[in-house]
Amino acid sequence: MTEASAEPILQVRDLVKHFPVTQGVVFKRTIGHVRAVDGVSFDLHKGETLGVVGESGCGKSTLAQVLMRLEQPTSGTALFEGEDMFAKKGADLRRLRRDMQIVLQDPYTSLNPRKTVGDIVGEPFEIHPEVAPKGERQRKVQELLDIVGLNPEHVHRYPHQFSGGQRQRIGIARALALKPKVIVCDEPVSALDVSIQAQVMNLLGELQSEFGLSYIFIAHDLGVVRHLSDRVGVMYLGKMVETGTEDQIYEHPQHPYTQALLSSVPVPDPTLRDRREMIRLSGDVPSPANPPSGCRFRTRCWKATDLCAEQQPALEIRREGGQVVGDELSTDGNAHPSACHFAEERPHVVA
Amino acid sequence: MSAVDNRGGGSPESRLLEVEDLHVEFRSKDGTANVLNGVSYHVDAGETLAVLGESGSGKSVTAQTVMGILDTPPGFVTGGSIRYRGEEMLTAGEERRRELRGENMAMIFQDALSALNPVFTVGFQIAEQFRFRRGMSRKDAMAKAAEMLDMVKIPNAKQRVKEFPHQFSGGMRQRVMIAMSLALDPDLLIADEPTTALDVTVQAQIMDLLDELRRERGMGLILITHDLGVVAEVADRISVMYAGRVVEKADAHSLYKQPGHPYTEGLMESIPRLDMKGHELASIQGLPPTLTNIPPGCPFHPRCHRAEDACREKVPEFHDLGLGRASACHFAEELISRD
Numbered sequence: 001m002t003e004a005s006a007e008p009i010l011q012v013r014d015l016v017k018h019f020p021v022t023q024g025v026v027f028k029r030t031i032g033h034v035r036a037v038d039g040v041s042f043d044l045h046k047g048e049t050l051g052v053v054g055e056s057g058c059g060k061s062t063l064a065q066v067l068m069r070l071e072q073p074t075s076g077t078a079l080f081e082g083e084d085m086f087a088k089k090g091a092d093l094r095r096l097r098r099d100m101q102i103v104l105q106d107p108y109t110s111l112n113p114r115k116t117v118g119d120i121v122g123e124p125f126e127i128h129p130e131v132a133p134k135g136e137r138q139r140k141v142q143e144l145l146d147i148v149g150l151n152p153e154h155v156h157r158y159p160h161q162f163s164g165g166q167r168q169r170i171g172i173a174r175a176l177a178l179k180p181k182v183i184v185c186d187e188p189v190s191a192l193d194v195s196i197q198a199q200v201m202n203l204l205g206e207l208q209s210e211f212g213l214s215y216i217f218i219a220h221d222l223g224v225v226r227h228l229s230d231r232v233g234v235m236y237l238g239k240m241v242e243t244g245t246e247d248q249i250y251e252h253p254q255h256p257y258t259q260a261l262l263s264s265v266p267v268p269d270p271t272l273r274d275r276r277e278m279i280r281l282s283g284d285v286p287s288p289a290n291p292p293s294g295c296r297f298r299t300r301c302w303k304a305t306d307l308c309a310e311q312q313p314a315l316e317i318r319r320e321g322g323q324v325v326g327d328e329l330s331t332d333g334n335a336h337p338s339a340c341h342f343a344e345e346r347p348h349v350v351a
Numbered sequence: 352m353s354a355v356d357n358r359g360g361g362s363p364e365s366r367l368l369e370v371e372d373l374h375v376e377f378r379s380k381d382g383t384a385n386v387l388n389g390v391s392y393h394v395d396a397g398e399t400l401a402v403l404g405e406s407g408s409g410k411s412v413t414a415q416t417v418m419g420i421l422d423t424p425p426g427f428v429t430g431g432s433i434r435y436r437g438e439e440m441l442t443a444g445e446e447r448r449r450e451l452r453g454e455n456m457a458m459i460f461q462d463a464l465s466a467l468n469p470v471f472t473v474g475f476q477i478a479e480q481f482r483f484r485r486g487m488s489r490k491d492a493m494a495k496a497a498e499m500l501d502m503v504k505i506p507n508a509k510q511r512v513k514e515f516p517h518q519f520s521g522g523m524r525q526r527v528m529i530a531m532s533l534a535l536d537p538d539l540l541i542a543d544e545p546t547t548a549l550d551v552t553v554q555a556q557i558m559d560l561l562d563e564l565r566r567e568r569g570m571g572l573i574l575i576t577h578d579l580g581v582v583a584e585v586a587d588r589i590s591v592m593y594a595g596r597v598v599e600k601a602d603a604h605s606l607y608k609q610p611g612h613p614y615t616e617g618l619m620e621s622i623p624r625l626d627m628k629g630h631e632l633a634s635i636q637g638l639p640p641t642l643t644n645i646p647p648g649c650p651f652h653p654r655c656h657r658a659e660d661a662c663r664e665k666v667p668e669f670h671d672l673g674l675g676r677a678s679a680c681h682f683a684e685e686l687i688s689r690d
């Protein structure tokens with residue numbers, strides 16, 4: 001992956017998306033809010049991959065939808081190349097829509113079954129004819145199919161004539177059509193078998209180096225995210241609880257939730273059986289309509305005290321007894337932001 | 352409930368289930384799909400056999416055939432044998448099969464929500480079995496149901512028996528399914544992707560629970576999964592399936608140390624591991640075959656990086672490699688003796 005440049009391509013600050021919970025049929029009353037994304041901040045640099053991990057319902061897809069402007073944010077800001085994304089209208093918005101693309105999880109439902117592959121991949125050209133004039137479209141589409149490793153002669157086939165992995169490649173070809181700068185990948189390989197998943201992941205990696213793409217890569221599989229990401233954000237109940245480089249998160253996790261998550265992932269090596277540290281969380285994730293006070297993780301956290309119920313821990317580089325957490329023993333600086341009052345480094349949870 | 356620590360030893364008394372050369376096809380207008388083309392595996396009391404394979408390889412169809420719940424038509428068993436404690440299942444009458452289901456062998460499914468009836472309480476659904484199979488009174492059956500929920504570590508079981516499935520989280524519903532399948536104390540449990548739909552932290556809880564129950568009850572457990580991580584953590588032995596065949600079997604340690612089939616090897620190199628920052632993942636090229644048109648010779652040969660002429664012509668036999676290992680690759684001996 002390429003060297004990160006100075007100005008982030010995307011700067012997200014305090015992003016919030018609440019969905020109203022309504023009651024009643026005729027007169028709908030709002031009785032509460034699902035706090036799907038509740039104050040998320042991060043930077044994305046050119047050519048890098050930011051992985052976003054977290055369990056089901058923590059707000060990953062909502063974050064993607066808001067960034068793609070498919071959902072209106074409740075509050076917060078996002079700058080794309082220094083300009084306010086959410087204020088863009090008209091031609092500016094169209095331009096933004098070229099620069100940011102999305103690849104979705106489900107290769108079985110995200111493609112229109114009645115359209116040919118040529119139509120699907122060429123669809124963005126209908127909206128942005130400036131990218132490919134009519135006479136050139138067929139050739140462009142075939143080029144795209146070739147780039148993602150599909151047979152260019154198959155332009156007239158329908159989605160059902162392709163396998164899951166091939167359909168995911170079609171989705172990627174479509175996302176590439178307008179030469180975007182950022183691609184948001186929402187679980188792009190989760191529905192695929194491992195052998196096929198590896199093919200698609202390798203493809204995403206190749207395309208990134210070839211076209212200098214930046215990815216926001218959303219997944220619940222921590223192995224997949226580690227493999228592709230330069231930096232990683234861990235989400236819990238609508239908030240980022242820890243962010244850092246891939247190495248900081250996987251080798252030097254500080255937040256209890258990150259530690260528990262990493263320790264729960266089975267590692268394909270029977271010799272590690274009973275030799276890995278086990279952190280088992282009890283209970284389930286609380287409802288995002290009614291998150292716990294203070295630290296949202298406290299109901300499942302083994303470190304929780306009264307302080308955790310009272311005060312929300314900020315996502316920042318933590319200090320412990322005047323010392324920066326994660327910095328004391330390392331020369332390369334493992335300090336990174338985590339949102340826990342009692343953040344402490346715990347190496348070796350992975351293996 | 353004896354042979355708790357019999358790990359694949361295979362004395363006649365501990366051999367719970369033996370599937371041998373099982374053939375199943377699905378017939379439709381479009382032709383015949385050869386879904387199982389000679390599946391063999393066995394499981395002993397107290398041990399965990401993992402059945403590993405990608406989507407469509409026939410893991411669930413094998414399990415359904417073992418349980419006697421295969422959709423017929425379109426599915427037909429065209430050959431082979433399934434013996435439960437030595438008794439042939441394929442020729443047993445439907446009544447006998449029904450008797451064994453629940454009492455002796457039970458199965459849990461991937462999708463716990465759709466397997467539960469939304470309009471009845473969880474307690475009622477578990478209690479049903481005690482009432483109809485054990486002739487218990489409504490009250491006793493309900494008390495027993497609460498006991499079962501307690502066994503699968505659902506807090507507050509006495510209250511929660513009165514709740515409906517939608518009031519339980521995904522992980523809790525899977526616990527309910529486990530409770531339900533174990534109600535009649537079977538000695539063989541088939542768990543078909545029991546944690547695929549769950550988050551990792553919950554998956555870890557459920558796997559711990561299944562493992563604990565297996566140990567306590569000396570049950571034989573067949574764990575169906577495509578997750579090589581889960582397999583590495585709990586399996587005693589592993590059978591790898593590809594295109595309706597078992598292509599390799601081995602104990603867990605040997606298999607991960609030195610796979611004896613190129614397909615297994617390819618799978619292992621395809622996983623992005625949590626404990627390693629890798630570079631290029633070695634993927635297996637191409638796709639699994641269509642089951643209406645399985646390639647001649649070794650069914651894996653079009654995707655295999657080692658394939659030679661022999662592979663295109665001759666079906667490799669599933670042959671013994673000693674120490675409980677077997678593989679269906681012409682070059683298996685070579686593969687396992689590499690260092």
Ligand SMILES: Nc1ncnc2c1ncn2[C@@H]1O[C@H](COP(=O)(O)OP(=O)(O)OP(=O)(O)O)[C@@H](O)[C@H]1O
Pocket residue numbers: 019020034035036054055056057058059060061062063220288
């Ligand atoms: N349109 C909507 N209206 C109301 N609630 C919603 C809507 N979209 C999402 N939610 C809720 O917001 C929360 C976050 O959902 P989201 O889909 O972002 O989670 P996720 O992290 O992508 O989960 P998964 O891993 O299951 O895809 C959930 O509780 C979800 O039910």
Ligand SMILES: Nc1ncnc2c1ncn2[C@@H]1O[C@H](COP(=O)(O)OP(=O)(O)OP(=O)(O)O)[C@@H](O)[C@H]1O
Pocket residue numbers: 377386404405406407408409410411412413422425426577642
């Ligand atoms: N009722 C059915 N009718 C027709 N074909 C079927 C039926 N059930 C299964 N099949 C076919 O049998 C093959 C094997 O299916 P099976 O469900 O056993 O796969 P699996 O290994 O369990 O896969 P997965 O990991 O996706 O669950 C598939 O090609 C499937 O399409």
Ligand code: SF4
Pocket residue numbers: 612613614649650651652653655656657658659662667679680681682
């Ligand atoms: S028999 Fe040949 S084609 Fe089949 S797995 Fe072995 S080497 Fe590959």
Ligand SMILES: [Mg+2]
Pocket residue numbers: 060061062186
């Ligand atoms: Mg999602």
Ligand SMILES: [Mg+2]
Pocket residue numbers: 410411412543
């Ligand atoms: Mg299945």
